[in-house]
Amino acid sequence: MLKKLKAFVAGCAMLAAAPAHAEFTGGVIRIGVLNDQSGIYADMAGPGSVEAARIAVEEFGGKVGNVPVEVVFGDHQNKPDVGLNIARQWLDVGGVDMIADLTNSSIALAVASLVKDKNKVAIISSSNSNRLTGDACSPNHVQWTLDNYSLAKSTGTQVVKSGGKTWFFITADYAFGHDMEREAGQIVKAAGGSVVGAVRHPLNTADLSSFLVQAQGSGATVIALANAGSDFTSSVKQAAEFGITQSGKSLAGLAVYLTDVRSLGLQAGQGLYLSEPFYWDLNDNTRAFARKFAERRGGAMPTAYQAGVYSSVLHYLKAVAAVNGDSDGRAIVAKMKELPTEDLAYGKGYVRIDGRKIHPMYLFRVKAPAQSKGPWDLYEKVTETPGDQAFKPLADGGCNLASQN
Incomplete structure (x- = not known):
């Protein structure tokens, strides 16, 4: 009986020491x-x-x-x-x-x-x-x-440094746009600029003329586009039709991506600064x-x-x-x-x-047509922001997991 008890205890010990069974x-x-x-x-x-x-x-x-x-x-x-x-x-x-x-x-x-x-x-x-x-x-x-912080920090700071001190936001009316407007506004102010106003448009808006007219009349030197995708490209194309950039105002795209620039074309997009963490080339x-x-x-x-x-x-x-x-x-x-x-x-x-x-996050500049060697040759790298500087500091994010760090 004693031998059986010892064998049972030894077996239990082996089971306890064994790795957990895989659960798929x-x-x-x-x-x-x-x-x-x-x-x-x-x-x-x-x-x-x-x-x-x-x-x-x-x-x-x-x-x-x-x-x-x-x-x-x-x-x-x-x-x-x-x-x-x-x-x-x-x-x-x-x-x-x-x-x-x-x-x-x-x-x-x-x-x-x-x-x-x-x-x-x-x-x-x-x-x-x-x-x-x-x-x-x-x-x-x-x-x-x-995230919106990493995009806004790079693009917003750069435009203010180049002289774009007063900003007006055209913002997509959902969580992404609201977040981007808030982050960029704070960064612009921290860099020495000011926000003079904002207007919000529904997602996937074909006609942005009324919003652009409000921005044009605001007196701001920079019209910031806190939208993305076709909303962004429509904003840029319609701004050109209204002669906004020709009047001395600047457009700042806060969430610009490869497919946006490809859709716009280099003729319209050349010289635009944008931030991304990846580029194919x-x-x-x-x-x-x-x-x-x-x-x-x-x-x-x-x-x-x-x-x-x-x-x-x-x-x-x-x-x-x-x-x-x-x-x-x-x-x-x-x-x-x-x-x-x-x-x-x-x-x-x-x-x-x-x-x-x-x-890392990278600041890119859109190439001029003469610089491009192919249909997807759209960016040139300007500078790199190391990862530990590119994103919002852990202590400032408001995450309750941060205390575990």
């Missing part, structure tokens, strides 16, 4: 790319983000151990109720473990709250809201590519990733958002492999913060305790 829900790691597939943000994210996620999965080998990785996608149509319903269905019955991309800040904030409740993961590559790593931070999501590694992407996208080069999806999915899979499971979202995000990041698109970096992915 449904026998598959399923990643859902949720974004605007057909509207104003489709070019900068959309189907290209889905391909970027697939490239990351293939680079990783298509599975973690013997568990396959799948990519699904959904179109939230820039409607928060639609986006939240898709996300809830994915998590409740669709077996999705991580939701990626999330264009539109209102939708990103809602999904971030949802994954916290359900202990899943969201990695937000295409929303700029500072709230995601501020008062809305959580242990279940990461914000990857950029930045170095040998970014060009290597861009070649993979272009092969799938008819020669189109990746945007910073699409490159962010690739980069974030790759790091997520590394964390899943390290924890040997996909069921505990908090554990996976904690591991993502523990592991250093490195990939072709974004190089080396790390994820801060508040969920902010840290990497």
